[in-house]
Amino acid sequence: MSETTDGYLDMDLLRFTTAGSVDDGKSTLIGRLLYDSKNTFDDQLEAAEASSKRRGDEHTNLALLTDGLREEREQGITIDVAYRYFATPKRKFIIADTPGHIQYTRNMVTGASTANLAIILIDARHGVIEQTMRHAFIANLLRIRHVIIAVNKMDLVDYDEAVYTKIVDQFHDFASRLDNIVDMTAIPMSALHGDNVVEKSTKMPWYEGPTMLYHLETVYIGSDHNHIDARFPVQWVIRPHSDEHHDFRGYAGRVAGGVFKPGDEITVQPSGFKSKIKAIANYGGDLEEAYAPLSCTITLEDEIDISRGDMIVKGNNPPQKDQNIEAMVCWFSNSKKLTPRSKFHLRHTTHEVKAVIQEIRYKVNINTLHKEEDQSEMALNEIGRVSIRTSGPLFFDSYRSNRTTGSFVLIDSQTNETVGAGMIV
Amino acid sequence: MEDTKRHSYQVNHLAQLESEAIFILRETAAQFEKPALLFSGGKDSIVMAHLARKAFHPARLPFPLLHVDTGHNFPETIAFRDSYVAELKADLRVALVQGSIDKGTATEETGANASRNALQTVTLLEAIEEGEYDACLGGGRRDEEKARAKERFFSHRNDFGEWDPKNQRPELWNIFNGRKHHGENFRVFPLSNWTEMDVWQYIKAENIDLPNLYFSHDREVVSRGGSLLATSDIVQPQPGEKVETLRVRFRTIGDMTCTGAVESDADSLDQIIQEVATARQTERGTRADDRRSETAMEDRKKEGYF
Structure with missing residues (x-):
């Protein structure tokens, strides 16, 4: 990319997910964020106004800005994870908008897997309920570092500070046990009226914290990637077979952790061959270094046999190598249960192996968050700890230390559907 | 894309989007037997071709470009398409909507507002079947339209080419599942997370030529x-x-x-x-x-x- 001093090149990217129960006002909140930050277009607004009228809504229903499919608009529900985009001069935002009802866990886990931050909505009238704890548990499980506790519908409790304080205290009591969450910010708001979403509320002078948008714009996410343990899963081998680049052999991939520089000594897994990085090739000129999450092409000093699914690593902290893994798994299939001895394709980074479930150690009761042992199966939307044996060794890190090299999906070999998501313990 | 300003390992939004798109392009080449890149000569498909060039540099694109041609193009688009393809040394295949009309598989709309837009679907599906393409890379973005906001990067199509929005494979982290049965295929959208603004900023940053x-x-x-x-x-x-x-x-x-x-x-x-x-x-x-x-x-x- 050419060097330029234009302001927009300084914009970074924040991905967040929204979690709330039905009627917590989640769609209204997103609609409000888009509307008040002037990220809605007239034709979208006109369509929402027309739909509101047809449905007989009193105000223009900002929630309709986010409903995508015909059935969703007809029934006023959200079926699937939908992605929304907006930008301010400081940041571009990607919202994974997940529904609050059926298939909730599957969708929230999906949305959370790529998020830097989670907004957990709480209805001020109801306080912390079972679902709030479930949302916080999933955010923590998926290793989302930043959480906003959005205490919504403050207008319906007379903007009362005592109500807000009690809810925040309740939440903290519970969330202190969630050790992946490093930053929790609570904000009292009314999405319907726009209090503390983009504009500071005049109704809650007792609140001195940031508005939601200000916090989204400024929260520090620079250290969310692992820049210590160098990991480069090879995606594709580039061999031009042309006269000009006759001997070129480049390993294309996306850095999953650490920093790679020309001259670095590397090891290739699983072969164990060692070499040095010759260059980090790039269209438009070689790079001085590459780090997560950049895509690049690495060339080596020695000609060694490397293919897709191999991993280039360096330093004294190699990934673990094992055919037996322990993982937290979320089950996605409504037609089949997860049971011991069932077999799958397991896809981990760019590598795929066969896998068999050895044992379900326990399931997490998603409502009480208690561990339930002696389980023989897991059903749709259930989460549990599972031991897995693979047909060949995996090179992995714990999910806690690296989201990319610590995660996998399970694919049903008959239907080819993605039926489970795993986080290596 | 190199981030020239920061040394704290922060990656700006365009560099992140580029990296993600290149990752998807390479996954497509690796996971499918016979992919094709849908190329209309519009800005999104030009950005796609540019990203593909970067993804596989210094090799040529490992898949052909496929243009579903309504025959109702702006002449400027076709002129641009041909010169760009020549510069890229890419393999261009053209599927003509007129061909489907001549065969009788598509029927021309009549009246003042007649459009061949809907007929493109027929020609596209025929081209996929004839070319045996198992993945078609498209420049569609989720910000374009409400239904697109729910579509996956790897969007599964049954053997009739149909999309079932309620039965999509969940996509987590950056793991993409392109497994399929015979006759099924995928549409792949590397620019899913881009907005119109991102596309324009990228065109500027990368100095990309446009019609x-x-x-x-x-x-x-x-x-x-x-x-x-x-x-x-x-x-x-x-x-x-x-x-x-x-x-x-x-x-x-x-x-x-x-x-x-x-x-x-x-x-x-x-x-x-x-x-x-x-x-x-x-x-x-x-x-x-x-x-x-x-x-x-x-x-x-x-x-x-x-």
Whole structure:
């Protein structure tokens, strides 16, 4: 990319997910964020106004800005994870908008897997309920570092500070046990009226914290990637077979952790061959270094046999190598249960192996968050700890230390559907 | 894309989007037997081709470009397409909607608002079947339209080419599942997370050439159904319509019969970016094909549209 001093090149990217129960006002909140930050277009607004009228809504229903499919608009529900985009001069935002009802866990886990931050909505009238704890548990499980506790519908409790304080205290009591969450910010708001979403509320002078948008714009996410343990899963081998680049052999991939520089000594897994990085090739000129999450092409000093699914690593902290893994798994299939001895394709980074479930150690009761042992199966939307044996060794890190090299999906070999998501313990 | 300003391992938004798109392009090449990149000569497909060039540099693209040609193109688009393909040394395949009409598999619409837009689906599905393409890379973005907001990067199609929005594979982290049964195929959308603004900023940052239709110029147009359509052999003024010469540009480039122009003086990328930043209409707001009904895109996609 050419060097330029234009302001927009300084914009970074924040991905967040929204979690709330039905009627917590989640769609209204997103609609409000888009509307008040002037990220809605007239034709979208006109369509929402027309739909509101047809449905007989009193105000223009900002929630309709986010409903995508015909059935969703007809029934006023959200079926699937939908992605929304907006930008301010400081940041571009990607919202994974997940529904609050059926298939909730599957969708929230999906949305959370790529998020830097989670907004957990709480209805001020109801306080912390079972679902709030479930949302916080999933955010923590998926290793989302930043959480906003959005205490919504403050207008319906007379903007009362005592109500807000009690809810925040309740939440903290519970969330202190969630050790992946490093930053929790609570904000009292009314999405319907726009209090503390983009504009500071005049109704809650007792609140001195940031508005939601200000916090989204400024929260520090620079250290969310692992820049210590160098990991480069090879995606594709580039061999031009042309006269000009006759001997070129480049390993294309996306850095999953650490920093790679020309001259670095590397090891290739699983072969164990060692070499040095010759260059980090790039269209438009070689790079001085590459780090997560950049895509690049690495060339080596020695000609060694490397293919897709191999991993280039360096330093004294190699990934673990094992055919037996322990993982937290979320089950996605409504037609089949997860049971011991069932077999799958397991896809981990760019590598795929066969896998068999050895044992379900326990399931997490998603409502009480208690561990339930002696389980023989897991059903749709259930989460549990599972031991897995693979047909060949995996090179992995714990999910806690690296989201990319610590995660996998399970694919049903008959239907080819993605039926489970795993986080290596 | 190199981030030249920071040394704290922060990656700006365009570099992140580029890296993600390149990752998806390489996954497509690796996971499928016979992918193709859908190329119309519009800005999104030009950005796609540019990203593909970067993804596989210094090798050539490991897949052909496929143009589903309605025959109702702006001549500028075709001229640009041909010179760009020559520069890329890429393999271009053209599937003609006229071919489907001649075979009798597609029937031309009639009337003043007749469009070949819907017929493209027929030709696309025929081209996929004939070429045995198991993945078609498209430049579709989730910000374009409500139904697209729910679509996956790897979007599964059954052996009739249909999309089932309620039965999509969950996509977690950056793991993409392209496994399929014989006859099924995928549409792959590397630009899913880009917005119109990101595309323009990227074009500027990467200094990418575009057809001049995107820049302000004088053109004869008629106003029809809220769109400014360029007059040509294919779009003739109807009784009562007035042909005017206006200073216009196009925000999207598609079939001449349904791609509306906007009045604009923006004749540089900076001015276009400024215009996009203050626009009050989505870019598909200029597309008559999307305005046929509130679920027009969803319905077309279910049938197998791009």
